[in-house]
Amino acid sequence: MYDFLNDPRFAGIEKFKSKVWLSSPTMHGDDQRWVDEAIQTNWVSTVGANINEVEKQMAEYLGCKYAVGLSCGTASLHLTTKLAGEKLYGQAKPNAGTLAGHRVFCSDVTFDASINPVAYEDGEAVFIDTERETWNMSPEALEKAFQLYPEVKLIVVAHLYGTPGKISEIREIAERHGALIVEDAAESLGATYKGVQTGLFGDYGCISFNGNNVVSNSRFLIHRGVTTDLRHGCNEIAA
Numbered sequence: 001m002y003d004f005l006n007d008p009r010f011a012g013i014e015k016f017k018s019k020v021w022l023s024s025p026t027m028h029g030d031d032q033r034w035v036d037e038a039i040q041t042n043w044v045s046t047v048g049a050n051i052n053e054v055e056k057q058m059a060e061y062l063g064c065k066y067a068v069g070l071s072c073g074t075a076s077l078h079l080t081t082k083l084a085g086e087k088l089y090g091q092a093k094p095n096a097g098t099l100a101g102h103r104v105f106c107s108d109v110t111f112d113a114s115i116n117p118v119a120y121e122d123g124e125a126v127f128i129d130t131e132r133e134t135w136n137m138s139p140e141a142l143e144k145a146f147q148l149y150p151e152v153k154l155i156v157v158a159h160l161y162g163t164p165g166k167i168s169e170i171r172e173i174a175e176r177h178g179a180l181i182v183e184d185a186a187e188s189l190g191a192t193y194k195g196v197q198t199g200l201f202g203d204y205g206c207i208s209f210n211g212n213n214v215v216s217n218s219r220f221l222i223h224r225g226v227t228t229d230l231r232h233g234c235n236e237i238a239a
């Protein structure tokens with residue numbers, strides 16, 4: 001492994017005395033009881049009363065029709081990207097993804113789980129620059145990208161570190177160009193933009209309960225990713 005401590009470029013920088021954990025799992029209140037109950041009642045599964053309840057509460061909290069619990073935020077991004085691809089371009093051909101042969105505009109500063117599904121679905125990510133105020137996708141850069149690639153019909157946009165990007169401006173551009181949005185709100189559950197919860201601006205919205213995101217249920221009791229939807233996807237997911 002590279003010996004950073006003896007690299008002259010870092011001379012004078014001292015090592016932390018103790019480790020600063022990004023997000024260590026903790027148990028509070030009734031957490032242990034819920035874990036025990038799920039195991040005792042044999043509902044460590046993809047379905048069950050706890051998952052139904054989380055889906056219901058999330059939909060109520062966010063103010064959308066449905067929420068669907070999946071294994072993680074990454075899975076919800078893959079599902080929604082696939083659904084968007086099918087909606088736009090029809091069912092995928094055998095051995096090909098739903099985005100085969102198509103470009104997709106994507107946030108250039110984000111966690112890779114936002115973008116990987118574009119590759120899984122055989123699309124080509126075109127990265128859109130970030131703007132200074134929110135560190136998220138620049139509406140101006142997006143508009144320029146549509147001048148270069150007017151045929152693009154899908155945007156994958158993330159809100160980082162709990163700070164919403166300029167998502168209603170991005171929504172307006174998307175509508176003008178007839179494009180769908182997958183909104184990666186994995187890190188921004190509870191954050192609002194112009195009074196609206198993030199996750200509700202996209203045609204498909206994704207949030208995460210990973211311990212290093214805003215709110216965590218960790219991995220034991222429920223499935224972490226919740227897909228929410230404002231317009232198209234949810235009826236299809238819930239069916």
Ligand SMILES: Cc1ncc(COP(=O)(O)O)c(C=O)c1O
Nearest residue numbers: 072073074111113114186208210
């Ligand atoms: C912006 C962003 N998108 C997606 C994800 C993926 O979520 P998960 O870890 O639940 O798969 C993360 C996870 O940290 C994230 O920060």
